[in-house]
Amino acid sequence: MLLLQRKGPKAPFAPLILILLFGKKKPAPNENPPSAESKTEAFPVPDSLKKSITATDVSKARDRLRLVSLERDIIGDALTKIYEAETKGQINESEKNQLLQRYKTDLKRVDGEIDTQKKTVDLYDLESAKEDLLKSFHEKMLEIDLKIRQIRPSVSITQEEKIIQTPPSPKAEPTPPASTGTVKERPAKERPKNKAEERLETIREEVLKAMERLEQIETEG
Numbered sequence: 512m513l514l515l516q517r518k519g520p521k522a523p524f525a526p527l528i529l530i531l532l533f534g535k536k537k538p539a540p541n542e543n544p545p546s547a548e549s550k551t552e553a554f555p556v557p558d559s560l561k562k563s564i565t566a567t568d569v570s571k572a573r574d575r576l577r578l579v580s581l582e583r584d585i586i587g588d589a590l591t592k593i594y595e596a597e598t599k600g601q602i603n604e605s606e607k608n609q610l611l612q613r614y615k616t617d618l619k620r621v622d623g624e625i626d627t628q629k630k631t632v633d634l635y636d637l638e639s640a641k642e643d644l645l646k647s648f649h650e651k652m653l654e655i656d657l658k659i660r661q662i663r664p665s666v667s668i669t670q671e672e673k674i675i676q677t678p679p680s681p682k683a684e685p686t687p688p689a690s691t692g693t694v695k696e697r698p699a700k701e702r703p704k705n706k707a708e709e710r711l712e713t714i715r716e717e718v719l720k721a722m723e724r725l726e727q728i729e730t731e732g
Contacts, residue, residue, distance in 0.1 A: 562635065562638045562639070562642075563634060563638065564631055564634055564638070566635075568631070568635075569631060569632055569635040572628045572631040572632050575628050576625065576628040576629060576632060579621050579624045579625050579628065582617075583618065583622070583625065586617055586618050589614050590614055593607055593610050593611060593614070
């Protein structure tokens with residue numbers, strides 16, 4: 512406390528003591544942490560996608576499946592030799608059945624283990640395929656969503672400009688009320704005459720002129 516109370520040139524070591532006591536000033540934390548969008552969103556693995564079989568277990572299952580498949584082939588060869596031996600007369604039917612019973616028991620055991628190990632491998636492969644499919648779907652959805660976010664602002668601005676620039680539609684002029692006075696009907700236009708009608712009209716005029724001349728002659732006589 513005495514060192515802290517000394518001031519001026521008589522206390523040249525006061526800043527040094529303050530630093531030693533309280534330590535250096537920690538840099539201020541970054542107030543703007545990187546946004547989540549800047550990072551690649553990890554695929555959220557749901558509980559339904561958690562594998563029932565681990566990679567270690569499926570590796571052991573594949574090794575065991577390979578061995579028991581080989582053992583089955585060996586048993587098959589042995590059974591073939593037993594039947595061939597009977598055919599050649601090396602063993603009788605009773606001896607054949609005794610040997611077959613032994614190998615049939617081994618074959619049943621091997622077939623059961625093959626089925627179990629094969630189901631283990633198939634389950635792991637199917638769960639892996641399902642996970643890969645959903646991951647691919649998730650990545651595609653993120654890609655589409657990113658494109659939507661990039662395009663949507665420009666489309667919104669274009670629509671706003673279109674609304675502003677579109678002039679208001681002209682109002683429809685009111686229909687004038689019908690006149691209460693008598694409306695004169697326009698004479699219907701005469702239908703144009705064809706050549707036959709024109710010829711008849713000419714003949715009719717000539718007949719009329721001839722009748723007029725006859726009447727005139729009778730009047731003068």
